[in-house]
Amino acid sequence: xxxxxxxxxxxxxxxxxxxxxxxxxxxxxxxxxxxxxxxxxxxxxxxxxxxxxxxxxxxxxxxxxxxxxxxxxxxxxxxxxxxxxxxxxxxxxxxxxxxxxxxxxxxxxxxxxxxxxxxxxxxxxxxxxxxxxxxxxxxxxxxxxxxxxxxxxxxxxxxxxxxxxxxxxxxxxxxxxxxxxxxxxxxxxxxxxxxxxxxxxxxxxxxxxxxxxxxxxxxxxxxxxxxxxxxxxxxxxxxxxxxxxxxxxxxxxxxxxxxxxxxxxxxxxxxxxxxxxxxxxxxxxxxxxxxxxxxxxxxxxxxxxxxxxxxxxxxxxxxxxxxxxxxxxxxxxxxxxxxxxxxxxxxxxxxxxxxxxxxxxxxx
Numbered sequence: 028x029x030x031x032x033x034x035x036x037x038x039x040x041x042x043x044x045x046x047x048x049x050x051x052x053x054x055x056x057x058x059x060x061x062x063x064x065x066x067x068x069x070x071x072x073x074x075x076x077x078x079x080x081x082x083x084x085x086x087x088x089x090x091x092x093x094x095x096x097x098x099x100x101x102x103x104x105x106x107x108x109x110x111x112x113x114x115x116x117x118x119x120x121x122x123x124x125x126x127x128x129x130x131x132x133x134x135x136x137x138x139x140x141x142x143x144x145x146x147x148x149x150x151x152x153x154x155x156x157x158x159x160x161x162x163x164x165x166x167x168x169x170x171x172x173x174x175x176x177x178x179x180x181x182x183x184x185x186x187x188x189x190x191x192x193x194x195x196x197x198x199x200x201x202x203x204x205x206x207x208x209x210x211x212x213x214x215x216x217x218x219x220x221x222x223x224x225x226x227x228x229x230x231x232x233x234x235x236x237x238x239x240x241x242x243x244x245x246x247x248x249x250x251x252x253x254x255x256x257x258x259x260x261x262x263x264x265x266x267x268x269x270x271x272x273x274x275x276x277x278x279x280x281x282x283x284x285x286x287x288x289x290x291x292x293x294x295x296x297x298x299x300x301x302x303x304x305x306x307x308x309x310x311x312x313x314x315x316x317x318x319x320x321x322x323x324x325x326x327x328x329x330x331x332x333x334x335x336x337x338x339x340x341x342x343x344x345x346x347x348x349x350x351x352x353x354x355x356x357x358x359x360x361x362x363x364x365x366x367x368x369x370x371x372x373x374x375x376x377x378x379x380x381x382x383x384x385x386x387x388x389x390x391x
Contacts (some may be wrong), residue, residue: 056085062289064279066090072318072328076286076307079307082299083297087116088137097127116185118142118143120163120166122173127177130178138181139180139181152223187216187221188217211252216256217258219232237258256269256273256276266296305373308332330353
């Protein structure tokens with residue numbers, strides 16, 4: 028693996044005072060395909076479910092703030108299982124707090140700790156974390172250096188290409204080289220700028236234009252890093268088109284809305300055929316039953332199934348039935364089973380291999 032010192036990179040701006048770190052192996056994880064961290068979505072139940080469809084996807088947790096981990100129920104927040112390889116995303120801006128939390132993350136058995144420098148929501152911004160931190164690259168470098176000094180697992184950064192009017196390539200380049208100097212070697216880039224205070228999180232995922240060329244250029248300048256592209260990748264065709272020019276892809280809303288997309292990508296990228304939807308669902312029903320027995324409400328797990336049959340006849344009826352009854356106190360997995368039956372999906376022959384999946388297989 029190559030490592031270049033900062034002096035090998037053209038830079039007219041001063042660097043922070045960090046040693047040129049040789050961080051713990053940061054390329055050991057397969058980052059070809061990743062599931063993005065999504066608040067309200069990628070909890071431990073979601074990751075268990077989607078792992079059934081894709082053994083190779085690198086899963087990311089919802090963002091956890093340092094305050095939540097340091098002053099909340101650590102065991103509850105970090106609990107997970109059967110989702111490996113899995114990264115936990117932290118939100119924070121204090122190097123000492125992030126260092127302590129990175130230790131907790133590693134001890135909990137996660138394979139990576141990721142720092143959120145990309146979330147544009149007003150709530151996150153009010154805490155001085157997320158995308159607003161792109162304006163403070165030296166602070167991010169301090170945070171990364173502190174975490175790298177504490178753990179052996181990879182420390183990575185998820186960011187945008189800029190914020191507000193600071194979206195020129197030179198600003199993006201300076202941010203990357205500053206954090207690089209602290210030892211970071213894996214950057215996940217949502218290839219849009221974040222508009223802070225002017226757009227909702229949803230609009231920030233759609234309105235600012237994608238600038239993949241920023242990612243292609245920065246990757247050429249830092250050949251010992253990995254750059255994972257996020258944003259605008261919604262199907263197998265778009266994934267295959269851009270993958271040769273980056274080190275991996277991260278998808279979020281698309282596979283959450285249609286989980287079978289992960290199975291299609293698993294086949295296209297790894298030539299691995301996933302189990303069919305009903306077999307995977309049967310496994311998840313067993314998982315939900317075990318969780319309900321120990322007090323987990325069904326709604327926390329069943330909500331991840333609302334897109335399970337996207338593109339299949341009966342999907343709308345299944346969603347309607349499930350969303351009607353999964354919130355009732357004391358409900359169990361029979362709610363899901365009943366939704367299957369009422370939607371006519373319990374015996375649907377087309378569930379084994381959807382046409383789109385078969386087409387992907389023939390072209391792989």
